[in-house]
Amino acid sequence: MVDPVNDAPWIDRNVEVVTHYLRKEFENFAIAYQADRPLTHIFTVNNGKKLFKLVIGWPTLADKTSTPARIDRLLTENVAQEMRLHGENGYHWTPST
Secondary structure: OOOOOOOOHHHHHHHHHHHHHHHHHOOOOEEEEEEEOOOEEEEEEEOOOOEEEEEEEHHHHHOOOOOHHHHHHHHOOOHHHHHHHHHHHOEEEOOOO
16 A cells, blocks of 8 residues: 555655755766655765765655745755765754754
8 A cells, every 4th residue: 555645746756855955966976866755855976076964754755845945045054065074974864953
């Protein structure tokens, strides 16, 4: 049986927003996405020399109130800069309210 919350279309849209943001911030990096349901969404950017991770709690992208516009706050919260600082250990992002 499919869990409608875990396979909801708004989750896919939110993942697309994050991926788009990372593509802009990390040019020439490969981007991988891993869903660790129901715990986290993990985005990894890698160019063969450097690897950075972004970890977002599952509820952040799965919540219906987490619209793509809200997730787009990645742009204003310097998430890419934090990812660079945390490196392979990963930056755990929770959007501000």
